[in-house]
Amino acid sequence: MNITDIRVRRITAEGRMKAVVSVTFDDAFVVHDIKVIEGQDRLFIAMPSRKTADGEFKDIAHPINVQMRETLQQAVLAKYEESLEEADQPEAE
Numbered sequence: 001m002n003i004t005d006i007r008v009r010r011i012t013a014e015g016r017m018k019a020v021v022s023v024t025f026d027d028a029f030v031v032h033d034i035k036v037i038e039g040q041d042r043l044f045i046a047m048p049s050r051k052t053a054d055g056e057f058k059d060i061a062h063p064i065n066v067q068m069r070e071t072l073q074q075a076v077l078a079k080y081e082e083s084l085e086e087a088d089q090p091e092a093e
Helices: 066-088
Strands: 003-010 017-025 029-038 043-046 049-051 057-059
Touching: 003 066, 017 066, 029 066, 043 066
Parallel strands: none
Antiparallel strands: 003 017, 017 029, 029 043, 049 057
């Protein structure tokens, strides 16, 4: 399964959540609402989740193994960093 598109919507409000991301796999399947979160030491991703009746949050889509989680996180964070660099570039006239 290949990541074929990543779309980043940066969040400018103060807080730990820095962006909401949509990831497309094999040009055929998309997962929305992956969050880029600022942790104590580094950025990380949080998968889309729902609040259960007892107040806990459960992921509704997530990687099944560590390798896929690392691949997804690296790709999403790289695209997020790229979006920051693009925002810092002055617009061409």
